[in-house]
Every structure is written in structure tokens, then in C-alpha cells.
Amino acid sequence: MTPNEQSRQTKELCGLAPVIPVIVIKDAAKAEGLATALVSGGLPVLEITLRTPAALDAIRAMAKVAGGHVGAGTVLTADDAKRAQDAGATFAVSPGLTDTLITACSDIGLPLLPGAVTASEVMAAMDAGYDMLKFFPAEAAGGAPVLKSLAGPLPQVTFCPTGGVSTANARDYLSLPNVICVGGSWVAGDADVEAGNWSEIEAKAREAAGLARA
Template sequence: MTADLTAVLAGGRVVPVLTVRAPATAGPLAEALAAGGATCAEVTFRTPDAEQVVKAMAAHGGLAVGAGTILDPEQAERAVAAGAAFIVSPGFDEDVVAKCRELGVPVVPGIATATELMRALRAGLDTVKLFPAEAIGGLRALRSLAAPFPGVRFMPTGGIGVDQLAGYLAEPSVLAVGGSWMATPAHLDSGAYAEIRRLTAEAVEVGGR
């Protein structure tokens, strides 16, 4: 049975989206995010060591760690084997969805149009990633898609910063918001974990209002 995404996120409405180049930073990163109040995080599969990063962060215990930028079923399988609690994809792919169902993990496919959303609904999904959210129209696009599909929950991601966060979270259709500004590769390269903690706490505070 596939776990429910809401339960996996444990009430977290802000999902830090992470591109981590060095596995050695995974432990301190997880500590900084958890100290800032995050309950979940998404590790993108854009780096060679993404599996090790997922494994290290999942072992920390303070976060539900998902895998993002999953493009095919084989990646999904490797991510879950590494400890990913949920899967996020930039687009909708039937084979990725089927593999995640087989593995019993929630999957959040990306959609940018009503046609893609209808395909996701036909596949039995009720939560999707609006991506790239800001580039395709931001809140106006979200509201336009939510109106004819009242049962759908969205996780907008892409180009969103703290200044846009409250507006998205105020929408009834939004389950959570993904964003990369809280922990960038530059933060990790410079060891700016205190700043990561501060930015995460700021975002979590907005999410709790």
C-alpha cells in the first residue's frame, strides 16, 4: 500500500529542494534543516552521489527525505533503496508512477498544463507538482488550474522564494511549496549551515502562519 504524502511530510508545508554535490555535507545539512524546523526535504538526482546523500540524510532521522528530478523507473528504484520516503518528478511519466506504486512510496509528478493534470488524475493521483511554477505564471496559473479540478492538491516548485511563499501557501489547493533558496550549492560549498538554519526557520515560520 502506498503511503499518503500528507503523512510523509508530517505537516511540513515547506519542502527544501536540495542539490548536494558532496556527500560529506549531507549530515550537517540535515542537522541545519531540522534545527530550522523543517520536517522534510527533497534531494535532487542531479549529482553523481545523490543516492549517498539521500541515504545519509535519511539516516539522520529528523527529516522525511524524498528524491527529486526522478526521470525513469530505475532512478526511482535506486532512490527508494537509498531511503527516499517520496518521489518527485519534473513531469508526468506513467512508468515512474507505476514503479512508485509498486514500491509503496508517494509520487508527485510535475505538471504545467490541464492536459497533463488530467493524465495524472486518470492515473489515480490527487497531488501534483506545479512546475516550473513562477515561469508558467505563478499564482495566476495555479488558480486557473485549481478552479476546474477542486480535488487536486498542488506542490508548486520552481523560481519560488521567500517573498512569494506566503501567497502560495494561502491558496487552499496548495499542500506544500518546494524551494531551493534555503540551502543552495553556494551555501553548502561555503559551509554556511547557520544561514541555512536561519533561512529554513524563516520559511517554516511563514508556513505556520
């Protein structure tokens, strides 16, 4: 799978809902209930970060939920990509982009949403064949004003900003022509997940799904 094909698929996924929940899960036993609540609330695309020992088991459980598209975040190496795919992930998200990761995801046919912040990083990703990118860490890197500025010289690239995105600023990003969706952790907060408060999470998902894009 070429980078161009990967970007086409990740762009389609990003277009399914205005928010992709970014999930750090500590207990895989909560995964299926969490995914069901999010998908039922209108957020079918889920990013499970590979930051905990439970992440791969969580991906396996979430992949069983009808209507969901489960991906792995914080994919840094070829091994990360392979283990994520074997667990059932249908796409990968990375904070950056390396030649090793490009080759690995291309070889195994795993769509990759790579991260970029600066104009040079975006141009390097474009040279590699990617035009759907993660903008991370969004707020720390300057937020919506920076993305708006990048749209001028690089209008052919679209983004999913992640990192510091919340209900307070999500619309600022979604109003930009080069933003398809945002990634955020507010929909599935630690307290609600630990308590198994699926009705509250579904309500937050429904609210997030109603956020307007440009």
C-alpha cells in the same frame, strides 16, 4: 501501493511544513550536517535531486538524521525510483508523469509526487489516481495566477509549486486554497552548503517554517 495511497502519503508529508527544500548537492560529506540544520530549523521534508553523482550518497547520509523525511527529486525512470529507494528515499518527486513511472513506484511501494502544469496534465494524473501534484516549473508556467485558475474547475487537486519560488513570492502561492506547501532552493544555497554554514541555513529554515499557509 496504489496511486491513491501514494498521494495520501505525499499529501501528509507536504503538510508537515510550508516549505520543502529542493537540494542539489555536490558533496555528500555535507549532507548529514545540512539535513540536521534543516530539520532543526523546522523543515523535516527534504528533496534531494538526482542531478549530481553525489545525490544517492547524500540521500543515504540524510536518511540517518532523526526527524527527517528524505525524498529523491528528478526521478524520471523506474531505475531512478529503485536506486533512490535503495539509498533510503521514502518518497519520489518527478517533473512529470509517465505510465512507466506509475507502474515502477506502485510496484516498489514508493510514494510519488508527480508534476503537472496544464489542465490536461492534471486531469491525466487524476485519472491515474493522483490528486497531490507538483506544479513545475511554477513561475515559468504562469505562477500563482495559473494555480488559482486551476482551483476553479479542479478543486479536488492540491499542489506543491516548485521552480522559481522564493521568499519574495512564496506567500502568494501559500495563500491559495489548492497549495499545501512550496518547494524551493533558497533555504540551502550553494555558498552556505559549500561553507558548511549550518547556523545560517538553520536560521533560514526557521524563517521558512514560519511562512503562513492559507
